[in-house]
Amino acid sequence: MIQVGIIGGTGYVGAELVRLLSNHNKVHISGISSVQYKGKSLSSIYTGFYKINELICESQQDVVEKSDLIFLALPSGLSQAIIEKAVQKNKICIDMGADFRFKNEDLYKKWYGRDFINHDLHQQSVYGLPELNREHIRKSQIIGNPGCYATSVELALLPLISGNLIEKKGIIADCKSGITGSGKNLTESSHFVNCNENFSAYKVVNHRHTPEIEETLSNVCRENVKLTFIPHLIPINRGILSTVYTTPKDTIDLKSIYKKYCEFYKNEYFVKVLPLGEVSKISNVRLSNYCHISLHYDEDNNKLVIISCLDNMIKGSAGQGIQNMNIVLGFSEKEGLAALPAVF
Template sequence: MIQVGIIGGTGYVGAELIRLLSNHNKVNISGISSVKYRGKPISSIYSGFYQTDDLECENQQDIIEKSDLIFLALPSGLSQAIVEKAVYENKICIDMGADFRFKNENLYKKWYGKTFLNKSLHEKSVYGLPELNRDEIRRTQIIGNPGCYATSVELALLPLLSENLIEEDGIIADCKSGITGSGKELTESSHFVNCNENFTAYKVANHRHTPEIEETLSNSFKKNVKLTFVPHLLPINRGILSTIYATPKKALSLEEVHEKYSQFYKNENFIKMLPLGEVSKISGVRLSNYCHISLHYDDDNNKLIVISCLDNMMKGSAGQGIQNMNIALGFSEKEGLTTLPAVF
């Protein structure tokens, strides 16, 4: 069995990794770490793990030493030094934060206020969107797991940009996420009285996933992709719905566009193209690693509308992290991720 450790195992992403890895047939959770809860069992934080996965929180170095692969479920800026140690000891690292999502250090510094501590690590790292970088993921020790919003938008746009079907600028991404997307630490906007029966935009045209999306798509297709991205907070626990508006470069029927998407994703386990006339919805993907995509067209304004839905804790985070782990270790990508969406 492959030994898998989680550094930062008590946050929402860490807890979701524990839940999923506990049902994985080819790995064993070697341990979890936490600074705040060191020495305490995970069940004292999440009662759902009581007498099932009662792992005790340890220190980071112990996790590195006894693991073959390490997930780093930490706030951005804390993973680089740990990854440097782990890679030196020949471990595979999957960073669930933003430290290894960027190739451009200036962008990382501008949006996160940090620098690359070891530039050679960033040269080796791979952006962990399997549908885009599967072969590179197989060959690297360092995987930067994409952001949840970024995953939903990028999956919606990949087929269009690969076929040069839309204008690269003027793209609008209108996105909504559940509360877990804000992380476990309480903020003013995540207080129950402020989010319940409410629906708000935040970080309007100033969200950190904007440069991540633009850099990833621009570098991948050698285009200068620009988009306006506006996130919103939904009063639900989990899920993302992204509505993307783009201008076609040439006249194509919606049937032709749908066929191009179907061909692009025909071998992908977790991307589901809905039939024309249907609309992607969060309830269709909840608790699963699937992304549902539906296509629509505004004739009067010549706008192609793509609606992408995923569970931000699954395909938007922990599920995609395990998908990347499966690729890196040579397992079936579906291993541990075959749970169907909850129907209600």
């Protein structure tokens, strides 16, 4: 039984990791850490775990020592130093934050205000989007789990970008996310009175997932991909809907594009390309590790529109982290993630 630890186990991502890993047949949660709740039981923070998981929050060092693989569910900037020490102890590390999502240090510094503290570690790490980097993930000791918005937009665009079917500039990603995407710490925008019965854009053309998406897609096609990314907050707990507007290089036949998507994702269990005429909806992926993609063509304006939906806490975060864990450990990718979406 593989021993798995979670550093930052009491935030939304950490708690979701605990919930999902509790249904995994090949790993055991060896420990969780929390600075704020050290010494307290997980069930005293989340009553849903009462008499199911009574783990006591301990120090980061204790979790590292007793674990074979470690999830780091921490704010950006806090994982690098921990991973540097963990790798020296031959631990596998999956960073749920942004510290290992970038290969370009200048981009990371511009958007996160920090430097790489160990360049060798970043050379060893891999961007953990399974549908793109599965073989590299399989051999890596450090995996940077993608951002939730980034996952949704990248999965929407990968078949088009890799097939050189659209213009690489002028892409627009109009995305909506539930409140959990803001994390557990309360902010002005996540106050009930500010988000209930409301729908608002935030960090307009200034969101940190923009450079992550651009770098990932640019690396795929070896051209400079640019997009306008606008996130919105909607008053639901979880879920992301991304409507992505692209310009085809040539006049297209939607049926042929649909076939290309089906071919591209034919071996991807967690990505479902919906039949033409269907529209992706958050409700159809909620509480699952699935991503639904639907395709639409505005012939009058030559715009190919892709709608991508996923649960931001699962395929957009904890579930994808576990999918990466399954890959690196040689398990079935479905292990612990086979739950079907909620039907209502």
